[in-house]
Amino acid sequence: MKKITAICGVLFLWAAGWAQSYVPEKNNKAIMVPNVAPVKAYAFNLSNVRLLNSPFKKAMQLDSAYLMLLKPDRLLYRFYKNAGLPVKDSIYGGWESEGLSGHTMGHYLSAISMMYVATGNNEFKKRSDYIVNELERCEQARKTGYIGAIPNEDSIFDKVAKGEIKSGGFDLNGGWSPWYTVHKVMAGLCDAYLYTNNKRALQLVTRMADWTYNTVNHLPDSLRLKMLNCEYGGMNDVLANIYAITGNKKYLNLSYKFYDEFVMGQLAKQKDPLPGKHSNTNVPKAIGSARQYELTGNKSDSTIAAFFWHTMVNHHSYVIGGNSNYEYCGKPDSLSERLSDATCETCNTYNMLKLTRHLFAYKPSAEYMDYYERALYNHILASQNPENGMMTYFVPLRMGTQKQFSDSFHTFTCCVGSGIENHSKWQLVRKFVYPFCTKMERSWFDYFTANKFPGQRYDTFLNTNGN
Ligand SMILES: [Zn+2]
Secondary structure, three states: OHHHHHHHHHHHHHHOOOOOOOOOOOOOOOOOOOOOOOOOOOOHHHHHOOOOOOHHHHHHHHHHHHHHHHOOOHHHHHHHHHHHOOOOOOOOHHHHHHOOHHHHHHHHHHHHHHHHHHOOOOOHHHHHHHHHHHHHHHHHHHOOOOOOOOHHHHHHHHHOOOOOOOOOOEOOOOOOOOHHHHHHHHHHHHHHHHHHOOOOHHOOOOOHHHHHHHHHHHOOOOHHHOOOOOOOOOOOHHHHHHHHEEEOOOHHHHHHHHHHHHHHHHHHHOOOOOOOEEEHHHHHHHHHHHHHHHHHOOOOHHHHHHHHHHHHHOOEEEEOEEOEEEEOOOOOOOOHHOOOEEEEEHHHHHHHHHHHHHHOOOOOOOOHHHHHHHHHHHHHHHHEOOOOOOOEEEEEOOOOOEEEEEEEEOOHHHHHHHHHHHHOOOOOOOHHHHHHOOHHHHHHHHHHHHOOOOOOOOOOOEEEOOO
């Protein structure tokens, strides 16, 4: 038993040396601001997890191959263009060549940074470094702190800064959900810092946060709230994370500029705002509130995150753990009336698993993990084509229908972006289970796993670390 304790000690020491989690171990030097809300369950760092043969390992291998197939220069196409720099290759198809271009690059940077840690393959680190260097060239050419690939982005955000705001569900001054794409780029840079220790990435994302401050901080509430009528992704989440990393409270205060009354205000009052609303516009807001609660202890943020989760899971989710029909939530508790070819957008569950992980970290209950398991196996694993690693936008639940998978280069959508992240971050359930175990049970678990998997103890069952 002493030998086992020693092995655990080494592993925990190793874990503490890596900067890899948004709910970090104590003494993680990459996170300046400790959590105020007490964290009771931590995930293992990805570097401590190596998969044994399993559907998860297969999913990760297929995803790795696809990530290698994609070319960073093609994902960077409009970043170069918008910075006035020469392009190096052609642009990809689908939403990458439309109004949402750049969001895939953000997801890609997150995915390869996590895949580097999860697999130890240095090619992912090289690619992550290359992209950060190229984004730095773009940033230096633009000189505003901003980096982006959205068509007409300068005009869109200049108008916002001047208080000229026209905004609807997916439109902000003629742009397609521009804050959504800004969030993905910033999250990718945060992940490049946290998972590959790239300090340039941190500098770049901090400058983007400063640019965000200059663009929105002075807006009066009436205009700010008008702007937030347009989908804004997880801007509150990434800004709270930048506060946690830098210790600069300016970014925490800024994260609350992305607080809307019509969804978050309702959730704070424990009223269900979801019927008729676009589902995936709203899940990231709850993730941001969960992160804000962890960093501030603000009870209202906790209420928003937990009430959202219970409302979505218990009243708007299908049997596989997914939600939405044609991307929208409907009347609660009447899902049998909405079975179609377009149920369960996969991004929504990618985000619901992130939210679940946050909630479980400070309230480790079986209810959260039961949902996690259900959605992970029945939606996330099922969203990948087991032959070629391509992804589904929807998992259709209408009888007699079939899944439609993405094409490698021509049909980029949001669910391809979140899809390439899904299989790059498998984590371990063991440490999550620990709070419920007696000392004797833990010892037996250690003994069993050490003997069954000598030198490779960490079979894996969970993902969802990361941003
Ligand atoms: Zn999607």
